[in-house]
Amino acid sequence: MSRLDACIDHLRDLVAFPTVSSDSNLAMIAHLANRLEDVGARCRILRDDSGRKANLFASLGPDISGGIVLSGHTDVVPVADQDWATDPFALSARDGLLYGRGTCDMKGFIAACLAVAPVYADGALRRPLHFCFTHDEETGCLGAQALVAEMADWDTRPGLAIIGEPTSMRLVEGHKGCCEYTTTFHGLAGHGSNPDLGVSATEYAARFVARLLELRGELAARAPADSRFTPPGTTVQVGGLRGGIAHNVIAELAEVDWELRPVNAADKDLATRTMRDFCNETLLPAMRAVHEGSKIETETIGDVAGLEPVDDNEAARIVSGLTGANGADVVAFGTEAGLFQKLGLDAVVCGPGDIAQAHKPDEFVSTDQLAACLAMLEGLDAHLRA
Ligand SMILES: [Zn+2]
Numbered sequence: 488m489s490r491l492d493a494c495i496d497h498l499r500d501l502v503a504f505p506t507v508s509s510d511s512n513l514a515m516i517a518h519l520a521n522r523l524e525d526v527g528a529r530c531r532i533l534r535d536d537s538g539r540k541a542n543l544f545a546s547l548g549p550d551i552s553g554g555i556v557l558s559g560h561t562d563v564v565p566v567a568d569q570d571w572a573t574d575p576f577a578l579s580a581r582d583g584l585l586y587g588r589g590t591c592d593m594k595g596f597i598a599a600c601l602a603v604a605p606v607y608a609d610g611a612l613r614r615p616l617h618f619c620f621t622h623d624e625e626t627g628c629l630g631a632q633a634l635v636a637e638m639a640d641w642d643t644r645p646g647l648a649i650i651g652e653p654t655s656m657r658l659v660e661g662h663k664g665c666c667e668y669t670t671t672f673h674g675l676a677g678h679g680s681n682p683d684l685g686v687s688a689t690e691y692a693a694r695f696v697a698r699l700l701e702l703r704g705e706l707a708a709r710a711p712a713d714s715r716f717t718p719p720g721t722t723v724q725v726g727g728l729r730g731g732i733a734h735n736v737i738a739e740l741a742e743v744d745w746e747l748r749p750v751n752a753a754d755k756d757l758a759t760r761t762m763r764d765f766c767n768e769t770l771l772p773a774m775r776a777v778h779e780g781s782k783i784e785t786e787t788i789g790d791v792a793g794l795e796p797v798d799d800n801e802a803a804r805i806v807s808g809l810t811g812a813n814g815a816d817v818v819a820f821g822t823e824a825g826l827f828q829k830l831g832l833d834a835v836v837c838g839p840g841d842i843a844q845a846h847k848p849d850e851f852v853s854t855d856q857l858a859a860c861l862a863m864l865e866g867l868d869a870h871l872r873a
Contacts, residue, residue: 490865494602494857495585497522499578501594502587508562508625511539515561519543519620522601526608528618533637535630540622542634547607547616548871553646554615555805555867556832558823559597560624560631563589569848584851591840595852596651596860599839603864612871617645624823627667627789631823635830647802648827651838653845653852654818656859658806659836661817663716663748664755664793664825670695670762670785672730675778676739685737686778689730691770692741695783698765699723699745705761706754714750715796715817721754723747749793792825794834802833809866810837810859818842837863 488496504515513534520530520543528545535541543561548554566575566588573579575588585595600618607616621630638644672692677685703723710720723745730741749755766783774781796817803815815835820842824834839856 497601498598502578505576512561512622516541526604543620545618548612552643556617556645556648558619558650564846571848586851590852592845596838599860614871628791635826647833650824650836652822653840653842658812658815660815661796665791665821666747667789670743672741673782677737679735686774688741689738721749791821794824800833802835809863
């Protein structure tokens with residue numbers, strides 16, 4: 488059987504696991520661990536607190552630092568309310584395209600990893616090769632965050648990571664971060680006829696939103712002159728605003744859903760500090776002057792670290808050598824790459840399939856893209872044995 492055929496067989500197996508982010512991924516993780524143990528990999532399965540989700544970290548080659556990580560997420564977005572021509576959890580092939588939920592984002596890459604693993608099973612690697620398959624990427628890189636936190640304590644750590652999110656096999660060296668927050672205002676209810684006797688959570692939420700919109704302008708003015716992102720700077724967006732129960736009742740509770748897409752860590756720090764200080768120094772004292780029990784709480788819903796382009800990136804050198812890419816791109820979507828970079832690894836994103844097909848009905852990956860990915864992964868041989 489050709490390696491491409493083996494890859495398609497693996498993809499058929501993987502698509503059949505309905506690993507929508509809200510559901511358990513344990514069966515797929517066990518399957519991946521079995522396939523990698525078949526070729527002699529040392530597997531670590533790391534469960535989350537709920538016990539329903541797990542990350543898999545599998546290693547071939549010597550137990551030393553500096554290895555290469557191939558990273559992907561096992562979860563997929565839901566298919567509810569989508570109109571599919573075929574069963575989304577049964578791979579179907581037509582005209583060189585392979586259809587099914589996750590084929591593009593990103594079980595195609597994982598299938599390519601499984602198909603190429605036997606190449607590295609001979610026990611002769613001089614540099615380790617790791618496979619890192621995580622849970623809950625689509626809901627904020629939760630699995631990768633937990634894994635990276637674990638890895639920080641490991642004695643031996645990998646040196647670089649290739650994240651196989653769909654880039655049409657283009658080399659991507661940068662993406663913005665994505666930080667999502669919900670800020671909740673707890674005021675004091677009262678009769679609408681005397682606003683001074685209550686603390687209107689909705690009115691304080693509105694002032695918070697107004698400050699966010701000012702911050703948007705401040706961040707836009709800080710956009711790096713050489714930025715390759717569109718828009719060039721860090722953005723702020725208010726996605727939700729809820730509160731109040733009636734026209735004539737002072738609102739006790741209000742919530743603001745907002746997000747930041749920072750181009751660098753400095754902007755993220757500035758933005759979060761600005762809003763925290765505004766709450767603590769301006770809004771809260773005014774609320775508490777009326778009602779001591781007033782509160783403002785901010786919950787982090789998602790925190791995907793950005794991937795900052797850097798000059799000396801071994802992962803970019805290796806991948807551009809293998810794919811023939813001249814130059815590297817930046818993209819608008821977030822991945823796990825920024826988390827690895829924060830841990831000190833060189834990281835890039837390069838994987839099969841077009842992000843335009845991700846999350847859609849009739850999601851597909853082409854066999855050509857899988858073949859190109861296999862070629863890249865086979866080419867790592869030179870870097871693992873040198
Ligand atoms: Zn993805």
